[in-house]
Amino acid sequence: MTSIAAVLEGRDLISMRDFTRDELLAFLDEAERFEDFERPIMAGKIMGSLFFEPSTRTHLSFTSAVQRLGGTTLGFADARVSSTAKGESLADTIRMVENYCDIILIRHHLEGAARLAAESSNLPVVNAGDGTNQHPTQTLLDLYTIRQKRGRLDNLKIAFVGDLKYSRTVHSLIETLTHFDNEIFLISPTSLRIPSEFLEDLDARGTVYSEDEDFFSLSSDVDIIYTTRIQEERFPDPIEYEKVKNAYRIDLETMLRVGTEVTLMHPLPRVNEIATDLDDYPGAAYFDQARNGVTVRKAVLCMLLGIDRD
Amino acid sequence: MTSIAAVLEGRDLISMRDFTRDELLAFLDEAERFEDFERPIMAGKIMGSLFFEPSTRTHLSFTSAVQRLGGTTLGFADARVSSTAKGESLADTIRMVENYCDIILIRHHLEGAARLAAESSNLPVVNAGDGTNQHPTQTLLDLYTIRQKRGRLDNLKIAFVGDLKYSRTVHSLIETLTHFDNEIFLISPTSLRIPSEFLEDLDARGTVYSEDEDFFSLSSDVDIIYTTRIQEERFPDPIEYEKVKNAYRIDLETMLRVGTEVTLMHPLPRVNEIATDLDDYPGAAYFDQARNGVTVRKAVLCMLLGIDRD
Amino acid sequence: MTSIAAVLEGRDLISMRDFTRDELLAFLDEAERFEDFERPIMAGKIMGSLFFEPSTRTHLSFTSAVQRLGGTTLGFADARVSSTAKGESLADTIRMVENYCDIILIRHHLEGAARLAAESSNLPVVNAGDGTNQHPTQTLLDLYTIRQKRGRLDNLKIAFVGDLKYSRTVHSLIETLTHFDNEIFLISPTSLRIPSEFLEDLDARGTVYSEDEDFFSLSSDVDIIYTTRIQEERFPDPIEYEKVKNAYRIDLETMLRVGTEVTLMHPLPRVNEIATDLDDYPGAAYFDQARNGVTVRKAVLCMLLGIDRD
Numbered sequence: 001m002t003s004i005a006a007v008l009e010g011r012d013l014i015s016m017r018d019f020t021r022d023e024l025l026a027f028l029d030e031a032e033r034f035e036d037f038e039r040p041i042m043a044g045k046i047m048g049s050l051f052f053e054p055s056t057r058t059h060l061s062f063t064s065a066v067q068r069l070g071g072t073t074l075g076f077a078d079a080r081v082s083s084t085a086k087g088e089s090l091a092d093t094i095r096m097v098e099n100y101c102d103i104i105l106i107r108h109h110l111e112g113a114a115r116l117a118a119e120s121s122n123l124p125v126v127n128a129g130d131g132t133n134q135h136p137t138q139t140l141l142d143l144y145t146i147r148q149k150r151g152r153l154d155n156l157k158i159a160f161v162g163d164l165k166y167s168r169t170v171h172s173l174i175e176t177l178t179h180f181d182n183e184i185f186l187i188s189p190t191s192l193r194i195p196s197e198f199l200e201d202l203d204a205r206g207t208v209y210s211e212d213e214d215f216f217s218l219s220s221d222v223d224i225i226y227t228t229r230i231q232e233e234r235f236p237d238p239i240e241y242e243k244v245k246n247a248y249r250i251d252l253e254t255m256l257r258v259g260t261e262v263t264l265m266h267p268l269p270r271v272n273e274i275a276t277d278l279d280d281y282p283g284a285a286y287f288d289q290a291r292n293g294v295t296v297r298k299a300v301l302c303m304l305l306g307i308d309r310d
Numbered sequence: 311m312t313s314i315a316a317v318l319e320g321r322d323l324i325s326m327r328d329f330t331r332d333e334l335l336a337f338l339d340e341a342e343r344f345e346d347f348e349r350p351i352m353a354g355k356i357m358g359s360l361f362f363e364p365s366t367r368t369h370l371s372f373t374s375a376v377q378r379l380g381g382t383t384l385g386f387a388d389a390r391v392s393s394t395a396k397g398e399s400l401a402d403t404i405r406m407v408e409n410y411c412d413i414i415l416i417r418h419h420l421e422g423a424a425r426l427a428a429e430s431s432n433l434p435v436v437n438a439g440d441g442t443n444q445h446p447t448q449t450l451l452d453l454y455t456i457r458q459k460r461g462r463l464d465n466l467k468i469a470f471v472g473d474l475k476y477s478r479t480v481h482s483l484i485e486t487l488t489h490f491d492n493e494i495f496l497i498s499p500t501s502l503r504i505p506s507e508f509l510e511d512l513d514a515r516g517t518v519y520s521e522d523e524d525f526f527s528l529s530s531d532v533d534i535i536y537t538t539r540i541q542e543e544r545f546p547d548p549i550e551y552e553k554v555k556n557a558y559r560i561d562l563e564t565m566l567r568v569g570t571e572v573t574l575m576h577p578l579p580r581v582n583e584i585a586t587d588l589d590d591y592p593g594a595a596y597f598d599q600a601r602n603g604v605t606v607r608k609a610v611l612c613m614l615l616g617i618d619r620d
Numbered sequence: 621m622t623s624i625a626a627v628l629e630g631r632d633l634i635s636m637r638d639f640t641r642d643e644l645l646a647f648l649d650e651a652e653r654f655e656d657f658e659r660p661i662m663a664g665k666i667m668g669s670l671f672f673e674p675s676t677r678t679h680l681s682f683t684s685a686v687q688r689l690g691g692t693t694l695g696f697a698d699a700r701v702s703s704t705a706k707g708e709s710l711a712d713t714i715r716m717v718e719n720y721c722d723i724i725l726i727r728h729h730l731e732g733a734a735r736l737a738a739e740s741s742n743l744p745v746v747n748a749g750d751g752t753n754q755h756p757t758q759t760l761l762d763l764y765t766i767r768q769k770r771g772r773l774d775n776l777k778i779a780f781v782g783d784l785k786y787s788r789t790v791h792s793l794i795e796t797l798t799h800f801d802n803e804i805f806l807i808s809p810t811s812l813r814i815p816s817e818f819l820e821d822l823d824a825r826g827t828v829y830s831e832d833e834d835f836f837s838l839s840s841d842v843d844i845i846y847t848t849r850i851q852e853e854r855f856p857d858p859i860e861y862e863k864v865k866n867a868y869r870i871d872l873e874t875m876l877r878v879g880t881e882v883t884l885m886h887p888l889p890r891v892n893e894i895a896t897d898l899d900d901y902p903g904a905a906y907f908d909q910a911r912n913g914v915t916v917r918k919a920v921l922c923m924l925l926g927i928d929r930d
Contacts, residue, residue, distance in 0.1 A: 038354060044658060046687050056386060057406060063384040064410035067356050074683040076676060076697070077386070088889035096677060096888060099911040100684035268406060269398035291409040348664060366696060367716060373694040374720035377666050578716060579708035601719040
């Protein structure tokens with residue numbers, strides 16, 4: 001077993017903040033070994049999958065990872081079909097479910113729910129998204145994709161475009177990238193600027209960054225453009241959403257003005273922020289992200305369960 | 311591998327119109343070999359099961375087919391628990407899901423959705439019903455049941471009774487039967503007559519048929535009576551539904567007036583169009599259809615995946 | 621195979637009333653052998669799981685039992701995603717589903733639904749709760765837990781506290797305990813007293829019992845306190861619910877006044893009737909009940925399917 005696997009065994013995966021730079025690199029090395037790997041090394045293992053908030057992509061990606069390795073899943077995809085509807089506390093639900101499975105996956109609309117779940121359980125717990133807070137396997141697959149496409153995690157020019165205020169995905173990736181030495185470009189409407197705490201963090205870590213409203217302020221040597229859906233459900237006020245929802249539609253023509261060798265990333269689902277004519281752009285990496293999600297999650301599950309790939 | 315398996319391997323199953331007569335016969339021969347067959351030849355294979363419109367019967371039947379052969383399934387049973395709710399296009403959902411599985415099953419309320427899915431994916435796609443259009447495995451199991459009960463697919467007198475206007479099941483079976491040489495009886499209220507395009511098709515293919523409103527116009531040498539539920543959800547106007555919903559209730563007494571050796575078919579679920587006293591009628595074949603559905607679907611999945619039964 | 625397994629093979633599990641005292645004891649002996657047992661002796665077997673009424677706990681517990689033994693499940697967790705919504709009768713749903721699986725698990729809001737399902741099917745049927753009537757595996761796991769914690773099923777002082785009028789769990793356990801020789805204490809508000817038919821049953825079977833409203837009427841040598849959630853959904857009148865919902869909140873201080881060696885049971889989910897500071901009380905057995913549920917259900921499934929543990 002590699003050292004990173006030894007580090008993660010029996011632990012929980014709640015927040016990217018729990019990783020050091022070396023642990024991240026070791027994790028990515030280990031994850032690579034799960035690419036296209038399909039032997040039943042999880043046979044007999046059950047993942048309890050508790051989606052208090054629906055999520056097709058994350059749910060199916062984890063389920064696929066488990067099934068590819070011969071394990072099984074049980075749980076619910078929807079809080080309406082859960083005993084929470086009868087007034088049960090989260091801690092009690094966890095203490096019930098840990099009798100039925102070997103590892104717990106939880107998505108919840110409240111920040112901190114995954115940490116509470118981990119504290120309530122003797123089993124490893126994986127955070128599949130707690131409100132606007134953390135979704136660590138999304139960040140891990142993003143890092144995995146960046147390294148896969150650019151061959152490194154340092155010395156990159158990385159632009160984040162769109163909703164930088166509410167996007168959990170963007171916050172977590174930016175924060176994690178401070179372990180590495182890159183230049184960050186933050187492109188958003190004024191009303192969706194990144195919260196100042198993240199800028200303070202970038203300053204503290206010595207990461208060079210700039211903010212702009214203009215997409216075309218990006219220079220042609222940018223390596224990565226990471227865009228996100230403007231998520232209506234995160235806006236307290238629907239009028240604010242209407243104002244900005246179409247702020248940064250990108251199509252093939254737009255991209256060609258910026259560069260021809262950019263890696264274009266998006267956590268999906270997209271609505272209209274990336275035109276479908278970009279699907280043939282050579283740097284379009286968003287469907288690869290979905291694919292890498294399964295690889296990364298196979299690695300996470302095995303490490304937390306202490307299952308050796310070999 | 312048989313020639314029909316070779317024909318289907320890597321293809322999609324979207325419409326019965328894609329089959330020739332010889333392919334249909336070859337398919338039924340191959341399907342027969344899956345009767346009561348339960349070895350894990352789909353071990354390691356994942357069916358992605360996307361039900362944008364709920365369907366207990368089709369969903370469970372396909373799931374059973376996969377599990378009987380040692381495969382697994384993932385997906386959703388309900389569009390509310392899907393990223394479509396966040397505005398994702400069908401093509402994007404398919405391109406996401408194809409990273410998680412080996413074959414895609416789709417039911418959708420829109421005509422053409424399954425074809426679009428097939429065009430969006432490199433994986434085999436099976437249409438489990440697209441609106442009022444096609445539901446090919448239903449037609450295959452109906453053909454399978456006819457041949458099982460009557461020993462042949464030619465020289466039969468086949469009556470369709472009830473909703474001939476909206477019933478996808480009836481339309482597809484009638485169309486497919488034009489590959490064979492049979493006599494068709496079409497019994498419906500005037501407001502639920504079969505659309506004229508299907509009559510033109512019967513004419514063009516030289517199939518003998520007649521239309522009537524009177525159930526008792528059927529002669530006692532009819533071989534098969536195929537009835538359907540009058541589907542309230544297909545009616546644009548609820549008043550039209552109320553007028554005809556009880557038009558052709560059949561009970562044991564009714565059937566005995568028509569004949570004692572008729573094969574009585576129905577795609578289920580029934581509401582009250584077939585009385586429960588008919589369940590003991592020797593020709594009652596509707597629960598056999600449910601059973602044959604699993605057999606036929608095992609065959610379809612294996613052929614499309616290129617898995618040899620032997 | 622043990623004699624109890626032979627007794628249950630091919631039968632249904634619908635009501636605790638179908639068991640004799642000897643059968644109960646034989647069942648518990650057999651169930652003990654499934655503790656921590658995880659070999660794939662159900663490989664190839666499918667449980668059809670029909671939840672017309674949602675239930676996280678029972679659903680996941682049975683699913684875990686099946687998966688721990690290598691079997692698979694299919695079905696629905698919610699009547700909205702079932703063909704009942706199209707007007708299908710329960711008998712027809714059962715006759716459809718029995719083509720897809722090897723054993724049927726049913727929860728339904730109507731009393732008698734499980735018995736009807738068993739009469740409609742050739743497969744073994746397990747009642748996972750039919751309205752206010754029976755939920756036999758809950759009673760079996762309660763008995764299992766009592767014997768595990770106290771070492772016997774006779775000569776115990778057992779108190780039932782809270783809703784004794786509507787609680788199916790309490791009714792079934794009290795009724796089943798009449799096979800054994802114990803003293804029963806019934807503590808409830810006047811409006812939630814146990815229905816007189818159960819008292820008549822206790823009289824007829826010679827079981828000693830007493831009724832009281834005061835929790836502190838319990839003496840310190842009580843062996844077991846079994847409390848229940850006051851289930852809002854069982855009350856015809858919400859005002860009646862409001863009056864009694866907080867009648868018997870128990871916390872650590874309360875328990876220490878009664879005794880220090882009491883086994884404290886609850887079917888879960890709890891709302892506020894057991895304070896969380898009781899989770900560290902040595903006799904708190906409610907999470908053990910959840911764990912024992914999987915053990916008992918593994919045994920039930922194997923016995924009904926005629927699968928030998930050895």
